[in-house]
Amino acid sequence: MTTTQKQNEGSVGIVAWHDFTFGETEETALRLDCGKRLKNVVIRYETYGTLSPAKDNAILVEHALTGDAHLAGRHTPEDKKSGWWDDMVGPGKPFDTDRYFIVCSNIIGGCSGSTGPGSVNPDTGKPYHLDFPVITIGDMVRAQKRLMDHLGIDKWMAVAGGSMGGMLALKWAVDYPDCTNAILAIATSPQISTQSISFNWVAREAIMTDPTFYNGDYVTQPQRGLAIARMIAHITYLSDESMQRKFGRMLQNSDEYSFDFSKDFQVESYLNYQGSRFVERFDANSYLYITRAIDYFDIADAADGDLTKALSVSKFPFLVVSFSSDWLFPPYQSWKLVRSLLQNGTDVTYSNIISSYGHDAFLLETETLGDMIRNFLINRYKELTEQ
Amino acid sequence: MTTTQKQNEGSVGIVAWHDFTFGETEETALRLDCGKRLKNVVIRYETYGTLSPAKDNAILVEHALTGDAHLAGRHTPEDKKSGWWDDMVGPGKPFDTDRYFIVCSNIIGGCSGSTGPGSVNPDTGKPYHLDFPVITIGDMVRAQKRLMDHLGIDKWMAVAGGSMGGMLALKWAVDYPDCTNAILAIATSPQISTQSISFNWVAREAIMTDPTFYNGDYVTQPQRGLAIARMIAHITYLSDESMQRKFGRMLQNSDEYSFDFSKDFQVESYLNYQGSRFVERFDANSYLYITRAIDYFDIADAADGDLTKALSVSKFPFLVVSFSSDWLFPPYQSWKLVRSLLQNGTDVTYSNIISSYGHDAFLLETETLGDMIRNFLINRYKELTEQ
Numbered sequence: 001m002t003t004t005q006k007q008n009e010g011s012v013g014i015v016a017w018h019d020f021t022f023g024e025t026e027e028t029a030l031r032l033d034c035g036k037r038l039k040n041v042v043i044r045y046e047t048y049g050t051l052s053p054a055k056d057n058a059i060l061v062e063h064a065l066t067g068d069a070h071l072a073g074r075h076t077p078e079d080k081k082s083g084w085w086d087d088m089v090g091p092g093k094p095f096d097t098d099r100y101f102i103v104c105s106n107i108i109g110g111c112s113g114s115t116g117p118g119s120v121n122p123d124t125g126k127p128y129h130l131d132f133p134v135i136t137i138g139d140m141v142r143a144q145k146r147l148m149d150h151l152g153i154d155k156w157m158a159v160a161g162g163s164m165g166g167m168l169a170l171k172w173a174v175d176y177p178d179c180t181n182a183i184l185a186i187a188t189s190p191q192i193s194t195q196s197i198s199f200n201w202v203a204r205e206a207i208m209t210d211p212t213f214y215n216g217d218y219v220t221q222p223q224r225g226l227a228i229a230r231m232i233a234h235i236t237y238l239s240d241e242s243m244q245r246k247f248g249r250m251l252q253n254s255d256e257y258s259f260d261f262s263k264d265f266q267v268e269s270y271l272n273y274q275g276s277r278f279v280e281r282f283d284a285n286s287y288l289y290i291t292r293a294i295d296y297f298d299i300a301d302a303a304d305g306d307l308t309k310a311l312s313v314s315k316f317p318f319l320v321v322s323f324s325s326d327w328l329f330p331p332y333q334s335w336k337l338v339r340s341l342l343q344n345g346t347d348v349t350y351s352n353i354i355s356s357y358g359h360d361a362f363l364l365e366t367e368t369l370g371d372m373i374r375n376f377l378i379n380r381y382k383e384l385t386e387q
Numbered sequence: 388m389t390t391t392q393k394q395n396e397g398s399v400g401i402v403a404w405h406d407f408t409f410g411e412t413e414e415t416a417l418r419l420d421c422g423k424r425l426k427n428v429v430i431r432y433e434t435y436g437t438l439s440p441a442k443d444n445a446i447l448v449e450h451a452l453t454g455d456a457h458l459a460g461r462h463t464p465e466d467k468k469s470g471w472w473d474d475m476v477g478p479g480k481p482f483d484t485d486r487y488f489i490v491c492s493n494i495i496g497g498c499s500g501s502t503g504p505g506s507v508n509p510d511t512g513k514p515y516h517l518d519f520p521v522i523t524i525g526d527m528v529r530a531q532k533r534l535m536d537h538l539g540i541d542k543w544m545a546v547a548g549g550s551m552g553g554m555l556a557l558k559w560a561v562d563y564p565d566c567t568n569a570i571l572a573i574a575t576s577p578q579i580s581t582q583s584i585s586f587n588w589v590a591r592e593a594i595m596t597d598p599t600f601y602n603g604d605y606v607t608q609p610q611r612g613l614a615i616a617r618m619i620a621h622i623t624y625l626s627d628e629s630m631q632r633k634f635g636r637m638l639q640n641s642d643e644y645s646f647d648f649s650k651d652f653q654v655e656s657y658l659n660y661q662g663s664r665f666v667e668r669f670d671a672n673s674y675l676y677i678t679r680a681i682d683y684f685d686i687a688d689a690a691d692g693d694l695t696k697a698l699s700v701s702k703f704p705f706l707v708v709s710f711s712s713d714w715l716f717p718p719y720q721s722w723k724l725v726r727s728l729l730q731n732g733t734d735v736t737y738s739n740i741i742s743s744y745g746h747d748a749f750l751l752e753t754e755t756l757g758d759m760i761r762n763f764l765i766n767r768y769k770e771l772t773e774q
Contacts (some may be wrong), residue, residue, distance in 0.1 A: 194630035211598035243581035
């Protein structure tokens with residue numbers, strides 16, 4: 001990025017969220033892949049920029065496992081942190097709010113405003129907890145389609161997402177191919193690896209083993225179990241190299257080992273901190289539901305396991321980005337996706353960004369990734385507005 | 388391996404273990420790196436083959452984290468399983484009991500016969516549990532040196548080990564360079580990675596979070612916590628590729644997802660089985676102590692972090708073997724070891740065996756690894772007996 005570009009970047013400033021509710025009746029309720037229906041669905045979302053009169057500049061940005069609708073800016077001037085992808089979204093930024101209308105919505109099953117296992121079941125007047133139906137990535141997207149209709153948008157200029165967010169983007173591409181003009185699939189996969197399914201399994205076991213889990217009916221979070229789940233996940237977000245470089249074998253307090261089981265190495269303290277911070281902001285039941293949805297996701301399911309065939313309906317440009325040291329969503333998974341797209345003659349821009357940050361690179365390599373997103377979107381915008 | 392070699396291979400047959408006890412007094416007690424002393428130390432060990440009159444054919448084989456002294460053969464004819472490295476140890480096998488006298492001893496801190504946290508503290512008459520001192524790999528080797536003296540052996544022909552066993556072998560090389568003529572360091576490292584320290588931390592957290600752990604004073608094993616620890620470890624023993632190949636996304640019972648949190652994928656059921664089997668044979672407190680010892684291990688500590696200098700005392704041949712898909716003890720760690728040995732002018736045979744089995748390859752790639760061990764040992768034997 002040039003210095004001029006940087007200077008022109010700004011913040012979206014103070015933003016507010018909105019809640020959209022639908023499905024008050026059995027008929028309008030959200031149909032789920034498990035066969036059940038979800039009533040009184042709330043979708044929390046935020047928007048940035050202005051929808052054009054032609055409604056052709058709307059971009060849907062999907063968040064990752066533990067993300068939320070708060071993509072950019074601050075809710076109050078006192079907020080210490082801005083939205084989770086603030087580097088990428090704002091005036092002059094890659095998702096340029098001077099040009100595009102950006103929408104971000106919290107997934108169903110989550111715990112950040114949209115309906116999830118912590119919400120009240122309208123049929124019982126009590127929180128769902130583990131009575132919440134097991135949802136899929138497809139269900140999350142189906143709920144977002146209702147929001148799209150509510151916003152009066154017929155076609156997204158693009159749907160973009162990293163990690164699990166990329167899975168939602170791919171699901172839009174296959175389930176609603178007439179509703180988007182482009183897909184940005186970043187650090188994601190057509191299906192997660194067996195190894196990732198395994199880590200998700202162990203994480204859920206850790207949550208459910210916590211003595212304060214009470215089969216999902218906890219009043220306060222099952223802190224230790226949820227922290228263990230987060231610590232396992234956090235290790236998979238980093239890379240062997242980045243952990244080595246950041247922490248190595250550095251000790252907490254001295255040059256001597258403590259000869260006990262307390263936090264001796266700095267990396268142990270770091271993980272512990274990540275675990276305990278996570279418990280303050282995330283819900284254990286939501287963690288169960290969302291990881292299950294990730295396990296179940298296989299974009300090839302739409303065509304009985306034939307990935308190329310499943311993607312054949314997606315006749316619009318793709319930007320696919322992987323990161324060299326990402327072992328949670330390894331580059332070979334993106335290659336598989338790109339190969340299938342190319343077999344269909346789809347317009348694909350692909351890059352494997354060399355980075356030592358592991359899966360977290362998609363949130364950290366903002367310069368390189370930002371330039372790719374910026375250029376890809378500008379080209380799509382030109383194509384659309386010159387049509 | 389040729390067919391003839393295979394045909395000449397046999398079993399060591401029915402074997403028995405022995406217990407060696409030492410350190411009844413404060414003076415003879417085992418000095419530990421933490422500064423404490425360990426009294427009434429029991430070392431369980433097994434031997435195979437015959438010690439030569441010159442006592443120059445003795446090989447010490449070190450076991451891995453959850454291994455034991457039962458290296459080969461069966462304890463009774465009814466035993467369903469033979470010792471953990473039966474493929475490698477026996478008449479005509481790489482560790483050829485027709486030629487060598489093989490010793491394997493259970494590490495202190497363990498739970499398979501040698502003194503560990505489950506043993507009775509002679510000062511209190513009660514089990515140590517978490518009062519057991521935090522031990523190191525150096526302590527384990529120092530205890531083995533007592534066994535060596537007891538057996539009347541002055542110098543091992545070789546010390547061999549895989550994984551944590553390789554760490555013990557390296558420790559012999561540096562702490563007792565006059566006591567061995569060769570080292571076999573397989574799928575091991577001069578120090579584990581920050582990532583591995585992290586997984587060990589999470590595993591211990593899982594054990595200590597189990598409501599039945601009772602700060603180490605459990606009567607029955609904290610099953611769920613220990614199973615979670617084992618499942619995490621088990622994932623790190625396999626590779627992404629081997630898991631994908633063996634389990635992929637195969638489901639347990641049908642083509643349909645169960646839409647719940649039970650064992651849906653075959654890999655979930657497999658991990659669960661591994662976890663529950665492990666609880667039957669291993670002690671949670673031992674798991675805490677041994678993983679801590681692994682964390683603390685850094686062979687370069689002997690020379691203030693200078694690996695080459697630390698290894699400069701080891702003037703005998705090394706066989707170093709790594710496995711291409713091993714991400715728990717990645718090949719780069721063996722390269723680091725080999726580089727330092729070469730800088731010292733040490734005689735090193737090194738191979739990175741191409742295998743998709745991950746860390747488990749050291750137990751599975753028996754043909755390729757077996758040939759390397761066989762040849763390396765024969766050469767050492769010839770050198771020694773021709774001197």
